[in-house]
Amino acid sequence: MLALGPLAFAAPWVLAALVVLPVLVWLLRVTPPAPRAQAFPALRLLRGLVATETTPARTPWWLLLLRIAAAAFIIIGLARPVWGPGAGAGGPGPLLLVVDDGWAAAPDWAERMAVGQAALDAASRQGRRVALFPTAPSEAAEPPHPGPLLPAEEARARLAALRPKPWAPDRATAAAALAAWRGAAGLADGALSSLWLSDGLADDGGFEALTATLRRAGPLTLARAEDHPTRLLLPPEAEPERLVLHIAQTPDPVDGEAVVLARTAEGRTLARAAVPMAAGAARGAVALDLPIELRNQVTRLDLENTAGAGAVVLLDERFRRRPVGLIAGDEAGGEAALLGDVFWLDRALSPFVELRRGSIETLLSRPLALLILADRPLTPGREQQAVTDWVGKGGTLLRFAGPRLAESADPLLPVPLRAGERALGAALSWEQPQHLAPFPEGSPFAGLPVPDEVVVERQVLAEPVPGLAERTWARLTDGTPLVTAETRGRGRIVLVHVTANAAWSNLPLSGLYVDMLRRVIGLSAGVAGAAGGVPLPPLETLDGFGRLGLPGGAAAPVSGETIAAAPPGPRSPPGWYGAAGEGAERRALNLSAGVPAPVLAALPPGIPLRHIGGVPAEADLGPWLIASALLLLVFDMLLSLRLRGLLVLKAASLALLLLAPVAAHTEPPDPVVLAQATRLAYVVTGDAQVDEVSRQGLVGLSDFVNRRTAASLAEPVGLTPGRDDMSFFPLVYWPVLPAALALEPAANDAVNTFFRNGGIILFDTRDEGSGEGTYPGARAALRRLTLDLTVPPLAPIADDHVLRRAFYLLPEMPGRYTGGQVWAARDQDRANDSVSPVIIGGHDWAAAWAVDGRGQNPYATIPGGARQRILAYRFGTNLVMYALTGNYKGDQVHVPAILERLGN
């Protein structure tokens, strides 16, 4: 083994062959290259000519250089050069390779393994034996212990088989096991050297303990990664309307950013939040604003680009299900349209929570997040007792006032009430109906806009008691409380001083009502479920890289009481616990709930340190050198052929040959090609992401139409109106960006011509129905865009419109969103055979149709379900049929009339 700086040779005696290189130079110089052959008619005249200068023909210097280089490469390559050889652990005796294989080692596991393999390579070169020593308990719940002393080649396979564990290393046990092992193997102090691939975490003194034991055993080298912090994603805090994400990390000298992805059970990403991590900070937090409908679908949070169980938090029912019990005061007429006590509550809540009805006993017999009593006094005795107990255990009681409550107040109210109600602006009152005052700071409603049109005509009044101001969440402009609340035990009682219907105020008619209800629901604790010591068996557990899989053999059931803070280990790996089966409750055991926040251990002085990651630890240069020598020889052969005139391929033609396929790709779509098949098109907006969604959407739709109908659509293309010819496309999808500008005159003309010739454009503002507010300004942009277009008078698509029956019979026309209005030209408009040139809507159809490269739908439908996607595809099919056949299917609208006539 010969070392020259970072370069070492495993077989240095081969380098002796370099001595023959000068001989080779001499040989090559005296052997001229083979002459070029040239046919020549006037050969007779050339006979016996002698050149005036008699320079001997010799090999050109560059050819000489090339051949010498090839020969040198082969010689050096055979000497097995190694760049930056892992120096192993300095010191005598066998090598003890200590590997931290806890959760913190997972993100840079490959680099760690590279350092370990390099150490094994070095040990193999030095002929040392190696013992492998993982410090975390194994999957089979064995405590950490050093492995047997093996030749380095055998240890290599064992090291490659090592995987990070989704729990923390147990270094105290490891230190004890090491002492026992040394005693059994008869290794005296200083008789072995160790290399520790450490995750660098302090581990409550475990680091120092193991360091001390290892130093006693012999020279210790410590390898750890210092170029990136170790991050741990903590369980989030659920707040109303948002999740607050927390990340703990080892301090980093520069400002960083951790990205958290919120994913559904299917693995789709619903939201992405960047958590700023300040330099030197140990924690970072950010709020993830997520509508409750979406939040209910989130089952796990992931740190982006970070592997490991520490980068995953599973969200169980506590973060999601909010069942709400609803009881009307007037049990018979509570549901009556517009007038009933709970009619407006039902309308406001049913989109995003699970509403339950029934008696108080029935409702409280199951977990409930919120109980709403609309003007429903509680009978003293059993009912009051049950509700009091429930509130004490963490339930949230939301009550609405009303005539019945005003008559008979009960103790379960945040504030004592005056008997009777106060009427404002009635015939016998001097006072005017009152508006709402802005919400006070500290109220859960703070920040909600207060609409002017909300007026309260009648309310129940609170007794002026001490502390009333703190309990008040909302006031009228004259200062009387409108919403009061009080904490009782672990729960809360909230009273709204008006009715839940529009009898006393028009609050239930305003959007504020929904927002206020959402905030109250967000405040309520999630349903903990399955309380008590029921043992929950493991369903799916995380592996060391943060992937869900089948639980290992040692994983045991965990008690439901302790699961929230159970320490992760081989007996209780992080993952899902609970009963198997659909709809059964699952509980999450998260790694970050049971391990301490990562803290870097202080380095004891005098330990040689090695870095993990960064430059590749060691590179065997031999194969590369020999490969480049072969390449040089091939090049030399080509050059020789060229010199002899046998190779007449011109460089230019060669380059052309190589460049031809590249050039073919950059050509714009050829009109001839476009004209050969029917295809859909989308308007290129300039936003790469939107354009990709449009393209994927039309690919998915074309595929669906090709499978289900006789139409055969080719690959869709993007186009720019005014620049590209639009006449080849029956249907053009146009996503409207909020930033879209008015069209250029040329584009206007092109689109108008397209309309005139029977083309159809689907304008999509992507912000209607359930997606309302996604892209504020898209409708204004649509108005700008279509300002100079000849759009006919529009009307909502009627139930008997051809679009609803061109192929499928469609009750609704959803895309990614649903519930919005879709517009087309009025049916009476006889121009162009009543075929509407524009369809306008905001359901983000392309996202619903989109199919990615793996054939999956990358965008979740909202509110969701396979049915919505199928309907979206069906709407697309109808649209294509409408574009291809016009009002042909419109005749079917008259089938009843035709049948009637035929019958007569």
Added chain:
Amino acid sequence: MPTPRPPAAEALGARLPPLVVAADRVAATVRAGVHGRRRPGQGDAFWQFRPFGEGDAVARIDWRQSARGDRLYVRETESESAQTIGLWRATGPGMGWRGAASRPTKRDRAELLLLALASLLLRGGERVRLLGAGRTLAGRGALERLAEDLGGTEGALDDPSLPRHARIVLFGDFWAPLPEWQAMLSGFAARGLRGTLVQVLDPAEESLPYAGRIRFEGLAGEAPELLPRVEGVRPAYAARVTAHRAGLADLARMSGCTLLTHHTDQPPEAALLALWLALSEAAR
């Protein structure tokens, strides 16, 4: 007559129409027309009326002219005697060579010039003959038949049936040793044959644009010649070419011929014009 090689004839026959057209186009740029001998004789053009004399055939009396007066007149036409031109182009393996893919082979260019000249001559009323082909051609369709002869025969230079005092035009590279040409040309001169030699050369044969170590191989199976440094022999080679041409020009002059040189990278029209001038000068 040598047996025509069918494949070669076919190959050339396939190329025939464009070659003829090209030859016609080249010829039209030079001159068209019939030239008379400015004396009475066999011909089509009117020359003069002369009084009927003894021994004249009665059929030759021009009755219309005679009816104007009391005397009988005989109509005389201008004598138009056609000259036979013997054409030849060399066909050796060296003629099928070209120095660069952008230029035609010497044989292609020689045949193009030959046909173009023949087209001019035929339009001038002359008779043309491909040496060794065994037939003399004149009139309409002669050009196509000449092209057939070109494809069908190698063309022997020695053609005993060529009439005395005919004119010859020879196309070739004339790289053969001078004594061979001396024998050939003196034989022609003895038979009263005069004419023009057109040396059709590729420019590479004159400039020797090669460099380095090159093994030159002959096209007729000669032993190859290895030159270690071609750029070094270029002046010597140029001197040899000049000497060879000078010798050839002397030989030609001695046997009453002229020597023209044409390079294949130059347009054929220039060569044709030079050829025409040379032929018409000699006729005067």
